Amino acid sequence: MKIHIPTPLRSYTGGLETVSIPGATVDGVFQQLTVTYPELKPHLFTPEGKLRSFVNVYLNDDDIRYLEGKQETAVTDTDELTIIPSIAGGVNL
């Protein structure tokens, strides 16, 4: 399936905006992604292996955190994953 990489992480995918990774579940695809592009791993996951809090992952138009099957959700080759770090801020109080 296709995975869309945000601008700051493309230096770890050889500059590619979109990479094709095989897998049957969201988790399986992610595991393979970090095998193919190992430098991505610390930017996506904590040392404990949890997805970093500021990294959002969308399966097509759905946040994987809210999918019924979460990261075990089944995927097909025509699905698309988008990795999108959060954007927030504001003035100091």
Add this chain to the structure above:
Amino acid sequence: MLRIEYADYEALRAHGEETYPNECCGVLLGKNTAGEGDSTETINHVRQIVRAGNTRTDSAHNRYNIAPQELVKIQRQARGLGLDIVGFYHSHPDHPAQWSTTDFAEAHWLGCSYVITSIEQGKAVTTNSFLLRGTGEDDKKFEDEPIQIDIPANLAASGAANQKGSA
């Protein structure tokens, strides 16, 4: 360096005036290009700005957040245009155009430009850009970044004529 068309620069400042006293936010689409000659400087060249909604309705006067789903759509839009997300902008109502500790803690797009406009009593005053440098969360830092504003030749000519007229 951040390079941006005059019309886009004015539009992002106007956005901050419109949402005052709340913060506005948006996304800068463009291309990251290498600087000239031996320079290691890179240029975030803006080709289009996209307004985004501020989801922090609970505290919109001093916080902003762009819904990730909206970002996914904007990134898709950028892809369709052959562009990338090269930065973001937001406003600081009645606060200086300097990044805050909140801005820094919530900044994760390394290599991207973060543009901040101070809005004083509803009027856009100062616009600054900060480049988020580093290789990860441990060594990231904001650096002051010059802004190059491209002014169309016809506008520049009329501006020059006006200046002559007023001299």
